[in-house]
Amino acid sequence: MISDNAKKQIDSWIAKYPQGKQSSAVMEALKVVQAENNNQLNHDLIQAVADYLDMPGIAAAEVATFYENYNHKPVGKHIIRFCHNISCMLTGADDLISHLETKLGVKTGEVTKDGLISVKKVECLGACVGAPMFQIGDQYYENLTTDKVDEIVDGLK
Amino acid sequence: MNEVCFKNIDKDQCWSLANYEATGGYSVWRKILKGEYTPEQIIAELKTSGLRGRGGAGFPTGLKWSFMPRNAPGQKYIVCNSDEGEPGTCKDRDILRFNPHAVIEGMAIGSFVMNATVGYNYIRGEFIEPFNRFEGALKEAYEAGLLGKDINDSGIDFDLYSHLGAGAYICGEETALLESIEGKKGQPRFKPPFPANVGLFGKPTTINNTESFASVPDIMLNGGQWFADLGVENSGGTKLFSVSGHVTSPANFEVSMGMPFKELLELAGGMRNGAKLKAVIPGGSSTPVLTAEVAMAMTMDYDGIDKAGSMLGAGSVIIMDDSTCMVEALTRLAHFYYDESCGQCTPCREGTGWLYRVLKRIMDGKGKADDIDLLLGVQEKIMGNTICALGDAAAMPVESFLRNFREEFEYYIEHGKSMVKG
Numbered sequence: 001m002i003s004d005n006a007k008k009q010i011d012s013w014i015a016k017y018p019q020g021k022q023s024s025a026v027m028e029a030l031k032v033v034q035a036e037n038n039n040q041l042n043h044d045l046i047q048a049v050a051d052y053l054d055m056p057g058i059a060a061a062e063v064a065t066f067y068e069n070y071n072h073k074p075v076g077k078h079i080i081r082f083c084h085n086i087s088c089m090l091t092g093a094d095d096l097i098s099h100l101e102t103k104l105g106v107k108t109g110e111v112t113k114d115g116l117i118s119v120k121k122v123e124c125l126g127a128c129v130g131a132p133m134f135q136i137g138d139q140y141y142e143n144l145t146t147d148k149v150d151e152i153v154d155g156l157k
Numbered sequence: 158m159n160e161v162c163f164k165n166i167d168k169d170q171c172w173s174l175a176n177y178e179a180t181g182g183y184s185v186w187r188k189i190l191k192g193e194y195t196p197e198q199i200i201a202e203l204k205t206s207g208l209r210g211r212g213g214a215g216f217p218t219g220l221k222w223s224f225m226p227r228n229a230p231g232q233k234y235i236v237c238n239s240d241e242g243e244p245g246t247c248k249d250r251d252i253l254r255f256n257p258h259a260v261i262e263g264m265a266i267g268s269f270v271m272n273a274t275v276g277y278n279y280i281r282g283e284f285i286e287p288f289n290r291f292e293g294a295l296k297e298a299y300e301a302g303l304l305g306k307d308i309n310d311s312g313i314d315f316d317l318y319s320h321l322g323a324g325a326y327i328c329g330e331e332t333a334l335l336e337s338i339e340g341k342k343g344q345p346r347f348k349p350p351f352p353a354n355v356g357l358f359g360k361p362t363t364i365n366n367t368e369s370f371a372s373v374p375d376i377m378l379n380g381g382q383w384f385a386d387l388g389v390e391n392s393g394g395t396k397l398f399s400v401s402g403h404v405t406s407p408a409n410f411e412v413s414m415g416m417p418f419k420e421l422l423e424l425a426g427g428m429r430n431g432a433k434l435k436a437v438i439p440g441g442s443s444t445p446v447l448t449a450e451v452a453m454a455m456t457m458d459y460d461g462i463d464k465a466g467s468m469l470g471a472g473s474v475i476i477m478d479d480s481t482c483m484v485e486a487l488t489r490l491a492h493f494y495y496d497e498s499c500g501q502c503t504p505c506r507e508g509t510g511w512l513y514r515v516l517k518r519i520m521d522g523k524g525k526a527d528d529i530d531l532l533l534g535v536q537e538k539i540m541g542n543t544i545c546a547l548g549d550a551a552a553m554p555v556e557s558f559l560r561n562f563r564e565e566f567e568y569y570i571e572h573g574k575s576m577v578k579g
Contacts, residue, residue: 016277016318018232021358023340027282027323059341066342066499068324069282081283085244086442086475087401089489123326123493124244124442125283128401128473129408138285 001048006032010052023055026063030070039079040071068122076111076118078156081135084121087128096132097121099146103153117156158424160387161395162252162259162371163411172290174297177258183303185377186265190311194377196227196270203373205381207393212238212329212366213441213471214546215459218373224353225271225363233273234362236338237264237370239280239287240322240329243550244442244493245473248397249367251409253280253287256371257294263370265304265315266377271363274314278367279334282322291319326497330545331364333499344501345545366471368397388414392458396469400425402476403432414458421457421474432478436561440470442490443550445557446483467557482575483562487554488516494551505548508539512555519566522573529559529566 002010009032013025029049034041041064050060064070071079080100084093097108100119104112111118127133130142141152165171165180177183188194203219210216225233237260241249252260264276280288295317298304306314320338322328328337332346335357356362372394376384385393392414398421401407405426412421418437428434437452438444445467447455455465462469477486495513500506512535515528525531536552543549559566568576 016320018275018358021339024320024338026340027337028321031282031321031323053340055340062342063323063340066325067282067322070323084489085493086438086486086489087245087407089486090402090475090477090481122324123496124242124246126241126247126250126281128245128247128475129399130247131401131407135283140283140286 001044002033002052003036006036007052014053022053023059026050026053026055026060027067029053030060030064034070039075039077040073042072074111074115075120076116078117078136080117080119080153081122081125082108082119083123083125083127083131083133083135085124087124087131088133091131093132096144096146096149100149100153103150117153159411161375161384161411162256162368162397163409164375166255171255172257172294174258174294174301177256181378182258182374183262183301185374186262186303187309189266189269190309190313192311194269196272199266199270199377202377202381206376206384207381207388207391208369208372208376208384209392209459210366211368211372211396211471213243213443215469218365218369221353221365222267222270222363224351225273226354226361227270227272229361232275232358232360233271234357234360235264235268235271235273235276236331236334236357236362236364237276237278237367238329238331238334238364239278239284239367240334241284241367241471242281242326242329243471243473244490245399245401245438245475246441246471247399247401248409248472250284250287252367252371252397253284254290257291258298259371259374260291260367261294261298261304261317263365263373264317266373267363267365267370268315268317269313271361273361273363274316276315276317277338277357278317278319279328279338280319280321281328282324288319288321295319325499326493327499327545327547330547333545334364335362342499344499345547347544389456389458389460391460392469396457396472398457398472398474400474400476403429403478403481404476405429412457415461416457418452418455418457418474422476425476428476428478432480434476435479435481436477436483438467438473438475438477438554439465440468441473442475442493443546443553444468444470445553446561447557448561480577482577483558483565484516484519484569484575485578487558488513488520490554491516491551494547498547498551502543502545502548504539504542505551508535508548509551511535512551519569524570524573526570528570529563533559
């Protein structure tokens with residue numbers, strides 16, 4: 001269920017924690033298996049992570065449902081995580097989110113028909129002096145304008 | 158400006174080990190490794206410096222470090238809180254990106270003081286660029302023989318790792334953060350026992366904010382008095398202020414504590430498009446909002462902001478001009494706390510939902526005449542009645558928005574539309 005490549009990555013996290021505390025690696029382990037499964041978790045994957053880390057399945061499931069970074073429904077290949085809290089709101093995030101929804105023909109929380117992009121409204125991403133901003137993958141995009149949004153989104157493949 | 162955490166920020170590759178060492182970086186740590194400092198000396202210097210916790214609580218760092226039972230048998234831990242995520246706050250991201258070695262050295266110095274041979278830096282899961290920068294710095298520090306076991310034959314061990322979060326504001330609360338490192342839901346623990354006695358994996362643990370740790374090397378390098386003199390009484394040193402919102406040039410500014418708010422606003426280029434200042438949230442979304450008049454007379458230090466009726470918090474200054482609908486602003490903040498409540502304590506879990514839903518109903522034009530009293534009642538029932546400070550953090554904006562801008566809420570309820578935006 002868990003690929004050798006994923007195991008290698010998970011093991012590098014386990015090595016950071018004291019002997020017997022391998023469940024500390026659960027958050028990263030879930031991210032690793034999620035990334036290999038179209039950005040999505042399911043019951044079997046969560047159980048496989050729990051087994052690998054020798055922890056109860058319910059404990060891994062609690063983590064998988066408590067934190068925001070895990071997806072339990074289909075998402076796009078690229079997830080645009082648009083910050084909509086105060087500093088971004090003050091600098092026009094709501095208009096940009098509407099623009100993006102119109103452009104892609106989806107509402108926040110939905111996936112484009114081709115499965116390429118999903119849009120999610122998120123709370124503060126900690127880049128308030130670069131507001132308005134969003135995150136795609138590992139990358140932050142700041143000081144967004146409609147032109148900039150168009151350029152970035154048009155470049156997604 | 159830019160004298161401590163940001164002192165190298167204008168240099169090319171300012172995050173490199175070479176640049177850090179060129180301005181005295183790791184010289185304190187090297188002296189410690191040679192046995193030239195005692196833990197007591199370092200604590201005394203920190204107390205003189207007046208450094209207070211930069212994560213928001215403002216607890217004196219020297220005092221916190223003195224609480225650790227350094228001679229107790231068994232493993233002890235040191236933890237850095239880089240789980241930055243309160244609306245308005247984005248300074249630790251820049252410290253990790255631009256001066257990661259100061260965080261490492263600050264943690265190393267702390268590890269010696271508290272005899273904690275293992276450290277973790279908890280970085281929020283979305284901060285991949287800062288995480289990579291920090292990991293790069295760790296690699297440099299290990300390769301330079303500054304970390305590890307029996308470092309430079311000193312008999313001193315210090316291993317440092319980063320841990321990534323996965324999207325939960327509550328993990329910035331220190332005991333929730335410890336739960337999270339242990340691979341659990343981030344739900345705050347009852348205190349006491351405090352982490353200094355029962356912390357990570359049940360062992361004595363000290364947790365400080367990224368900016369606090371990053372300030373320690375320069376305090377030791379130049380002396381506690383030097384740092385204290387940079388600031389004002391009761392607020393030693395410099396502070397990073399994240400100025401966001403309706404200003405011309407939003408940015409992080411490292412300035413002396415006690416700077417008049419007016420000057421900080423000028424540093425950020427003044428009001429965007431020459432608009433009129435309406436309100437200021439001085440310390441992050443959980444700190445009470447202030448009117449323009451009060452803010453313009455305020456100084457940026459713990460006592461100055463306290464006197465103005467708010468809190469310095471994490472130094473996250475959110476600027477709102479007169480085009481801002483305060484009902485909309487508060488509704489957005491209420492949504493944040495509703496979303497981020499961990500669900501452990503009933504007053505917060507239920508109360509944050511009530512606050513958001515009542516505000517949303519006002520914004521939908523369905524507000525009722527007694528909704529203001531309802532909001533005030535709900536926030537009062539949350540305040541002080543939860544395990545951690547998230548409850549208070551959700552309540553304080555509500556009370557202050559309603560106190561300072563009540564007429565806008567009354568107008569919205571009566572007319573079903575915004576007094577500002579129509």
